[in-house]
Amino acid sequence: MSGHDHPLRPGETLRPVADHARRVADLITPRPPVRVALPDALGRVVVDDVHAPISLPGFDNSAMDGYAVRAADIAGATDDSPTRLPVAQDIPAGRTDVLTLSPGTAHRIMTGAPMPDGADAVVQVEYTDGGTDTVAIRRGVDAGTSVRRAGSDIAAGDLALPAGTVLGAPQIGLLAALGIGDVVVPDRPHVVVLSTGSELVAAGQPLQHGQIHESNGAMLCAALTAAGCRATALHFVPDDVEEFRAHLDAVVDSPDPPDLVLTSGGVSAGAYEVVKDALARDDVEFVKVAMQPGMPQGSGRYTTAIGRSVAIVTLPGNPVSAQVSFEIFVRPPLRAALSLPRDRPRTTAALTDDLRSPRGKRQFRRGVVETAPDGVLRVHPIGPPSSHHLRYLASANALIDIPEDADDIAAGESVAVLLLDDWARIPTPDDSARPQTSR
Incomplete structure (x- = not known):
């Protein structure tokens, strides 16, 4: 060793x-690329463009719990003079039969449930008396109110994810919503x-x-x-x-x-x-x-x-x-x-302590980057440069990259740092647990 x-x-x-x-x-x-199920795709990259096989939403549906109506039927509704309509149907989310709303009636409808043919608006339940046989509606609404139109999120055939997209939780959610159960990614x-x-x-x-x-x-x-x-x-x-x-x-x-x-x-x-x-x-x-x-x-x-x-x-x-x-x-x-970003994020930070580096060698010192109260990004060198000090490696969230032609670097000078976001948390300026800087 x-x-x-x-x-x-x-x-x-x-x-x-x-x-x-x-x-x-x-x-x-x-x-060679492989096809993997969505649970195995997190953090990986789509190899090819992914197009939507279906529209989202796939049908007009209600954006609110309330009553599907024809806007013209309730145009004059007010608190003092509510419009009363018979409730002809209950439409929970998941109902699959196709319904038609007759003029002068309402259908009680839940969020996400399909709109009945003939309805052009949804009145929120808060603007009604919540009736189940007959409903008193106290406010008129415009056509289109609280209705999610089919394809308003994405239409069938649209580009859902371009090639090279890194798959995080929202991207996997979109694929699942489109009914796509697997995807081609770099192995x-x-x-x-x-x-x-x-x-x-x-x-x-x-x-x-x-x-x-x-x-x-x-x-x-x-x-x-x-x-x-x-x-x-x-x-x-x-x-x-x-x-x-x-x-x-x-x-x-x-x-x-x-x-x-x-x-x-x-x-x-x-x-x-x-x-x-x-x-x-x-x-x-x-x-x-x-x-x-x-x-x-x-x-x-x-x-x-x-x-x-x-x-x-x-x-x-x-x-x-x-x-x-x-x-x-x-x-x-x-x-x-893996077609992922190959390089760590790099930035510059003000050095908090003097550093010595052997001329002719590019030195990588362990450091802790933090934003000081004055808003300046600073890096604290931690531990000596020796290669057996694992404790300080475990405490670092950055590597200070010192070029070959540098030997003495004074506190306050700007230095290049590689940010190691999956190594350690970035401490706050008053972090009392931060290891003491070794000069």
């Missing part, structure tokens, strides 16, 4: 962040997360001296699920090259092979870097990227003993390095494969 930055060897150079991002993006391609990429390290123990199990609870698998699977992918965790691969390859072969050669294998750990410069050693014979490139945290990275394709190939991205093992690397390199192309 090594993951600290190591000094460069003579002649060794660092790969720019943008170049490595392109390398990873080239490995990830979309799956979810299947990503297998493989954590390495003989020292790893599952959460909930007791630790021996020198062991740690495995966290990267749970964290990365959660991040993949939040990004819209289908994530499978493979627990846990010891620091043994042949065992590592055997686990990987079993996954890739399975009936449900992944589109991408994501590993964490074993890619740095130590003596027991099992991922690096196991993939040395494959088309996998290991590099040092000009970033902090997350300098050691790997990417390429792995081929099993029977010739199946899969994209593989190897992340460093320290948890902050792994999660930041996922955000910068892996999440964007996976979101693009």
Whole structure:
């Protein structure tokens, strides 16, 4: 699980962040689209234009509880001189027979119930005495009052949702109202997360001296699920090259092979870097990227003993390095494969504390963005830059993006931030629970 930055060897150079991002993006391609039922479509994108197969409403219906009438029959109705009409029918919502309103009569009608032929208005029950045999109507209304006309929401054949629409609750509601029970969307990429390290123990199990609870698998699977992918965790691969390859072969050669294998750990410069050693014979490139945290990275394709190939991205093992690397390199192309917005929202905010950053590396510091009482958006750096401080990662709602050519940044300066809205809430200015800034 090594993951600290190591000094460069003579002649060794660092790969720019943008170049490595392109390398990873080239490995990830979309799956063919699939048809899914509406309950499985939330958060996904419609591939094709969806046209309304029916009109909404499908028939003229009442917008109020009241009485269906001919407006001309009650034109002179007032409080002092109400118009009295016999009530010929009761029309609850869901009644399916076709009714006709005779002149000089009324039908008691409920909200959503179909209008009878011949009626052109609905009088709200509040303007009547609520009678069931004969009704006294105390107010005249214009034709069309409280009537929802067929097709007034959407007409059959109209464009309901254009291709590329992200399906939230209202969009799914519209599809359901139109009688559309399934929709074609991009298929979810299947990503297998493989954590390495003989020292790893599952959460909930007791630790021996020198062991740690495995966290990267749970964290990365959660991040993949939040990004819209289908994530499978493979627990846990010891620091043994042949065992590592055997686990990987079993996954890739399975009936449900992944589109991408994501590993964490074993890619740095130590003596027991099992991922690096196991993939040395494959088309996998290991590099040092000009970033902090997350300098050691790997990417390429792995081929099993029977010739199946899969994209593989190897992340460093320290948890902050792994999660930041996922955000910068892996999440964007996976979101693009789903036709979803690939980039996190970005903005600028005023820095609340001085920061130091290593020149030549693009640094991503954890931060808390909040709107100050004066209305200015500010970002508080939290925690040191070290890649093992998971507590501060869990407290952040933003990453402060410091460019390679910066070293000293003074409080008050404007900095770029990535907003991580699914990580943590945005605190209020008087949030006493916010972790103390580490200078």
